[in-house]
Every structure is written in structure tokens, then in C-alpha cells.
Amino acid sequence: MVAEILCVGTELLLGDIVNTNAAYLARQLAGLGIDLYTQSVVGDNPERLKESLAIAFSRADLVLMTGGLGPTYDDLTKETVAAYFGRNMRRDEHSYQRLMEYFAKAGKEPTPNNLKQADMPEGAVVFDNDNGTAPGLAVEGNGKIAVLMPGPPYEMTAMFEARIRPYLQKFSEKVLVSRTIRIVGMGESEVEYRLRDYMLSHLNPTIAPYAKQSEVQLRVTASAKTEEQAYALIGPVVAEIQEMLGDVVYGVDVENMEQAVVQQLKEKGLKVATAESCTGGLISKRITEIPGASDVFECGVCSYANRIKHELLGVSDQTLEQFGAVSEQTAKEMAEGIRRLSGADIGVSVTGIAGPGGGTPEKPVGLVYLGVSSERYSKVVRYLSGSKKAGSREHIRYSASQQALKLVLEAIRENQKK
Amino acid sequence: MVAEILCVGTELLLGDIVNTNAAYLARQLAGLGIDLYTQSVVGDNPERLKESLAIAFSRADLVLMTGGLGPTYDDLTKETVAAYFGRNMRRDEHSYQRLMEYFAKAGKEPTPNNLKQADMPEGAVVFDNDNGTAPGLAVEGNGKIAVLMPGPPYEMTAMFEARIRPYLQKFSEKVLVSRTIRIVGMGESEVEYRLRDYMLSHLNPTIAPYAKQSEVQLRVTASAKTEEQAYALIGPVVAEIQEMLGDVVYGVDVENMEQAVVQQLKEKGLKVATAESCTGGLISKRITEIPGASDVFECGVCSYANRIKHELLGVSDQTLEQFGAVSEQTAKEMAEGIRRLSGADIGVSVTGIAGPGGGTPEKPVGLVYLGVSSERYSKVVRYLSGSKKAGSREHIRYSASQQALKLVLEAIRENQKK
Numbered sequence: 130m131v132a133e134i135l136c137v138g139t140e141l142l143l144g145d146i147v148n149t150n151a152a153y154l155a156r157q158l159a160g161l162g163i164d165l166y167t168q169s170v171v172g173d174n175p176e177r178l179k180e181s182l183a184i185a186f187s188r189a190d191l192v193l194m195t196g197g198l199g200p201t202y203d204d205l206t207k208e209t210v211a212a213y214f215g216r217n218m219r220r221d222e223h224s225y226q227r228l229m230e231y232f233a234k235a236g237k238e239p240t241p242n243n244l245k246q247a248d249m250p251e252g253a254v255v256f257d258n259d260n261g262t263a264p265g266l267a268v269e270g271n272g273k274i275a276v277l278m279p280g281p282p283y284e285m286t287a288m289f290e291a292r293i294r295p296y297l298q299k300f301s302e303k304v305l306v307s308r309t310i311r312i313v314g315m316g317e318s319e320v321e322y323r324l325r326d327y328m329l330s331h332l333n334p335t336i337a338p339y340a341k342q343s344e345v346q347l348r349v350t351a352s353a354k355t356e357e358q359a360y361a362l363i364g365p366v367v368a369e370i371q372e373m374l375g376d377v378v379y380g381v382d383v384e385n386m387e388q389a390v391v392q393q394l395k396e397k398g399l400k401v402a403t404a405e406s407c408t409g410g411l412i413s414k415r416i417t418e419i420p421g422a423s424d425v426f427e428c429g430v431c432s433y434a435n436r437i438k439h440e441l442l443g444v445s446d447q448t449l450e451q452f453g454a455v456s457e458q459t460a461k462e463m464a465e466g467i468r469r470l471s472g473a474d475i476g477v478s479v480t481g482i483a484g485p486g487g488g489t490p491e492k493p494v495g496l497v498y499l500g501v502s503s504e505r506y507s508k509v510v511r512y513l514s515g516s517k518k519a520g521s522r523e524h525i526r527y528s529a530s531q532q533a534l535k536l537v538l539e540a541i542r543e544n545q546k547k
Numbered sequence: 548m549v550a551e552i553l554c555v556g557t558e559l560l561l562g563d564i565v566n567t568n569a570a571y572l573a574r575q576l577a578g579l580g581i582d583l584y585t586q587s588v589v590g591d592n593p594e595r596l597k598e599s600l601a602i603a604f605s606r607a608d609l610v611l612m613t614g615g616l617g618p619t620y621d622d623l624t625k626e627t628v629a630a631y632f633g634r635n636m637r638r639d640e641h642s643y644q645r646l647m648e649y650f651a652k653a654g655k656e657p658t659p660n661n662l663k664q665a666d667m668p669e670g671a672v673v674f675d676n677d678n679g680t681a682p683g684l685a686v687e688g689n690g691k692i693a694v695l696m697p698g699p700p701y702e703m704t705a706m707f708e709a710r711i712r713p714y715l716q717k718f719s720e721k722v723l724v725s726r727t728i729r730i731v732g733m734g735e736s737e738v739e740y741r742l743r744d745y746m747l748s749h750l751n752p753t754i755a756p757y758a759k760q761s762e763v764q765l766r767v768t769a770s771a772k773t774e775e776q777a778y779a780l781i782g783p784v785v786a787e788i789q790e791m792l793g794d795v796v797y798g799v800d801v802e803n804m805e806q807a808v809v810q811q812l813k814e815k816g817l818k819v820a821t822a823e824s825c826t827g828g829l830i831s832k833r834i835t836e837i838p839g840a841s842d843v844f845e846c847g848v849c850s851y852a853n854r855i856k857h858e859l860l861g862v863s864d865q866t867l868e869q870f871g872a873v874s875e876q877t878a879k880e881m882a883e884g885i886r887r888l889s890g891a892d893i894g895v896s897v898t899g900i901a902g903p904g905g906g907t908p909e910k911p912v913g914l915v916y917l918g919v920s921s922e923r924y925s926k927v928v929r930y931l932s933g934s935k936k937a938g939s940r941e942h943i944r945y946s947a948s949q950q951a952l953k954l955v956l957e958a959i960r961e962n963q964k965k
Contacts, residue, residue: 147565166560426827
């Protein structure tokens, strides 16, 4: 089966919002083993929407649409799809009841516009919306299927997870399952070089590397009749790759580095504290993004000024004078200092030059020193991240935070070794 | 003139990356006063690319394309466009020289694939790439124009700014210029309600509100023969709107809240320090994202644990016992404490419940207390942000940081009043 994505919304056409819906739906289709060759965006214009829908169905059997299900006069996706399939619009009692309940709860009076959201093309399959007033729907006819979803990403994704994926599952002959191995500390080209033969010798599961922001991801994807069979194919391959790459693998199927850190700290009953200069709170921000971080994180100090490095973290004046704020010694004393101050098991520190200003020949923009201090493992790392690219201040700060979180994972490993 | 955007890349089709290029180019076209009705994405497949290009030109005079200019065998955008215009490919000497210089500098040997990047359709206008090896190009014929740009966003945007916009300017009859008024502390519906008559009474410039993450933006857009004329039309309208809305306007044409804060602190020669609980460093991270933040920011403390609130920030044990960590009193003492500890002119604090856990009937998830302390202005604000949405932990933390930065702007204003 061939699918196409058609997103409706003038905000997308004007570039006021980025089309994250298309990327999300594309990943979901890949997961369902449904082919996708084209994505399109059109504005809230009935004529052009009609034309785009016809073109989409000339190339595809399934068209996933987002947007244009709202209550206002220019929300016409449903009507346009009804016309394409030659269906009349009629009120869907179930959706009507839900709308009335929604407005009753909110203590508001629905306008006729609002109630329009309960009208559906005859014979449509209706999908409830748990996060908004616009239901989703599917219309099937002459071997073609249109699936309509609301535009706001959190409404659309929640509806897809709960109702659209199960609906689509029956149209997909095979199941595609992926697991993702996440790597920090080895570049994409080196990963590719080390695994080339192994990747070439595997067709199912396939192994594909992706360069992401300050990390590399290896996606291992298997195709099979059932999920169980697919996972059975993936398992040993993931294990072999971890064996081959070693410590640069920080997790499998984890959301991100911060989640891996919080999870492993919890498992080991350890706590971490952060002392940040050039990252300015980015590391503590990332750690505390994870629900329940309070079990493993109590304190972070963002010491931008030398005085604070000295007074709060106890970095010696001599160190600051002799070696400067951006130095191995300062990073070391910052990590020790925050560990002492917080009473945490692991102290991690970052000091560096994020730029664009402040660089010198000896200490260029992008130079970062990272320190970690713990009972059984202490270390300072010098790291120089590229500063060529546009947006490099953000890039330098983010890669520094990646390296710092990686040091925390190393400390966790070493502190559990008996 | 009608334009269309056609992005080429299998990574986009698979949803491995979000299509920020389309959003960027859509905004640029709007700025140039060139109409855009459709955006599309296709994979690196010559047949489907050829078909999509034909469809695009059946609807538009100008097609902006990104991606597929790389050195590998599946990068075929140039060749496909050449075929559409009936042109042969031939080496562009200027691009060839630049490539050779690039590889000489890098001390690498170019492969035949690399040199393929210097081949252009006959008669193409070539745009140098300052951030990569793939030049951009434009092909004109029979009233149609194709503009090809590299896929990596920082290469594409830099090329657009420097070379593509000037090239396109000559095709646009009018100039569109926008200024953006940024608002925190008033919802979109209230802004719309207050300005409805004013907005309806203005056709040039037009005034359009947009709800963004924890803020509202008003875009004022004028169309004229020259930029000067357009800005002359916009000026008085922006001033009147600021007059009408008052303090909720935190800036005009500023990048974001953090930039406005750093800029105004610099202008007034003031410094700020942060004490964060539930935001976990997000506020200091946002402030220090701005280059030169070190002039106005020296210190931030992320006090997740009560012990740290007490020991570092001097929040009294009695306050913590009697009112709890999430309370007006704690926020007040945190702001005073960080101001004392840092010696900054303005201390700002946040304590709250970001969830998903930890909520109670009295103190639900989403409840946040914010404090600001300064010589002439101190204040504590109770703020309850919606926690229904998916991803609400992030939402709660981000809106709390918006409110905190807004308090800093208030304090800056009050401390300059003589």
C-alpha cells in the first residue's frame, strides 16, 4: 500500500509553524511498513485542497491529512473529502454528544460553528479526540482511504497513538519494528567504518546510522509477520553491535542522554550535582526535564563569574589566576567543589568558551574542560568542538552538555563496580 | 508570481528530520511578496522527482528546491532539472576552482563524485556556497524558474540571505516588510478582542496575531514599492499598538524574551541572578544562550532540595516547614537569597510543581510561585499553568521561565525610574 501525507494550514504555508506533523506521520508509516513517496502542504483554500487531494489519490491509496477540522468557516477539509468520495455530510450523534458534554463541562454555550465539528461524511469511521473538540475520521471508497486528523500536534499524535495506528495496522501486510542504539563519543564516519561489513551482511534486520545533534544513532529495523518475530530478529544484532562498539553506546531505545542518566542514577541509588560555567544551566535543565529527577538531583550551581567559582565552589584564587577559568584545574576544582557543597555522590563540571567572543589562539572558541568527581572515579576531559557552523554557540553548549552527561554515566559505571 | 517549494530528501520522507527548510523559505517568500500555495517533499528518486517537478511547474512559475545537490550517486536534483529545461550538464569552471581550493585547503583529494558538484545545467546562474561544497543554482526558461539550494539548513539559509534573496527580489513587484510585537501576560483571544476594531480598520499594514509557546506575537506587515516606504507605513501602527497594550509588550523585533532581558540589562548596567527549583536551570540556560550574557549574569543556583534552599539561599527552615517549598514565602526568600548571595541588582526565583507527579488538591501540578527582588521593586507572583496537554511538564517549566523573565523586565523598568 502506498500512502501520502497532505497537511492543510495557511500557518504552514506562511512558515509561521514548522511541519512536525509530517515528520511524525512519516515515522509512523515507516513503522507500519506502509510506503510513503510524497508529502504536501496546502493552505485553507477549498479549490487548491480539492486539486491536491485528487493529485494525492492519483499517486496513493491512502492519504493522511492533518488540519482544517476546526470550527471556523475556513476549515473545509471534511467537506472537501466528502465531495471527493461523493458523500453527504450528516451529524454524527456520538460526536455531537461528546461536544455537548465538553461545552457543558466548560460551562460554555456551543456556537453553530462549534457543532459543525460533529458533522461527518456519510459512512465515515470516527476517531474521538481526547485533547480537543475536533474528532478525526476515515473515509473509505473505491480502494482509496482518506484519514483526517486535527492539526495541533499534541491532539494529532495522541489520536494517532490511541486510534489511528490500530486502524491502519490492518492495511499493512508486514510489521516493521525498530530499535535504536545511541552513541556519544564516536563520529558517524567512524561508526560506519567499523560496522560497514557487518551492516552490508545484514538485510533483515537492516542497520542504518544517523548523525544527530552531538550523537550518532544506529537504527536496527526488522520486518516480519508479527512484532514478536521482528523483535526476535533484532535482539541478537543489537547485542553484537553493543559488543563491537563498547562504552560509546550510552543506551538502547532510551529517549535521550538525560533520560539514560536519570534512569541509571535511580537504579544505582546515586545522586549527581552540576557546576556549570559556559553551559549556563543547560545540564541541570536537561537532567530536570526528566520526571522524578528530584530523586537523583538536588543542586546545581551556574557559576559564570570567577568570584562565584571561588566563593561557592571553592576554586582557589591561585588556580584562577595561574591557569584561568577555562582550564583543566578549574574544571577539576569545580567538580570537587559542587560534590562537596551538595553532598552528592557525583559532581560534574563544565567550563569553556562558547563564543562568539572571548576566544584566543591558546584558548579558542569551542574549547571546553569537563570534570567529574566521585568516590571511585574522577577525571577531567579537554574537548574542542567545531565552531565553524552557524549557530555554533548553541552547538558548543549542547555538545559540552552531552560530554558532561557521558562523564556522569562513566562515573555511575565505575562506582557500581565492586 | 506564484512559487512552490519542493524539498528533496529521503530523510524527510522517513521523518528522520523535520522540514525546517520549508518553513524558512515560506517566510522568505512571504517577505518578498511572492505567493506560495503548495509545499512538497519527495525522496531521492529520479522518476518521482521528475513527476513532482512537472506538477509543481504546472501550478507555479517559480520552484524553490532544496536537497539532492550532494556528491553521491543518488543526488540527482540538478540532472532532473536540467532534463526538464532540456539543458546539458557541463562543468562550471568557477565552481570547479572553488572545489579544488576547498580540497587543497582541507589537504584532501577530491573524488570524481566530489567534482560532480561543479557540473551545472548549461546557462544556469550559480550561487556560491560559503558553508559547504555544493553550490546553488537557478535555471530560467519558458517563463519558468527553478532555484536549487543545498539541503543542510545552515548552508541553505546562509546562501539564501547572501545570494538567493537578491536574485529573487527582481521577480517581485512589491516589497513586503514585517515587524513583530511580542507579548507575554495576555492571551491571544484577549489581544484579538482588544484590537479587533483596530485590526479591521487597517489593510496596509495588516495586523495578524499568532499564539506561540507561552507568548503572543502580533505581526504588522506593510506592502510598498520600497522598504523605506513600507517601514514608514508600519512605524506609527506599531507605536499605537504598544500604547494600547502597555506593559504586556516586552519587545518589538526582538528574537525572544531572553534577548530582550539581556539587552535591557546591558543598557541599564544591571545584573541578574537566578534561583530555580522546578525550572531546574532553564532560566539561566535561556539567559546565557545570548552572546555576552556574562556582562549581566554571574550566578544561578538550581536548588532542587530544601536543604540547598536553606543552606545556599538562606530560606528559613520555619518557612519551609510552615508553608512548604512551593509557596509565596519560599519564592520570596529564594529571590532575596540569590540576590544577597550573588550581589546582583536583581534576584529572580521560581518554585513550583512541574509534574507529572507531586500534585495535591491544594497545590496542583502546574502551580508555580515566582519571586523577584531588587532595590526598588520586589514582588511574588502565583501562577497556575495548564497541565492538561501532553508534554505538560515541559510546558509548565517553559511558561514559568517566561513569567520569570517578564518579572526581570518589570524590575529593570522600575529600577531605572528616577
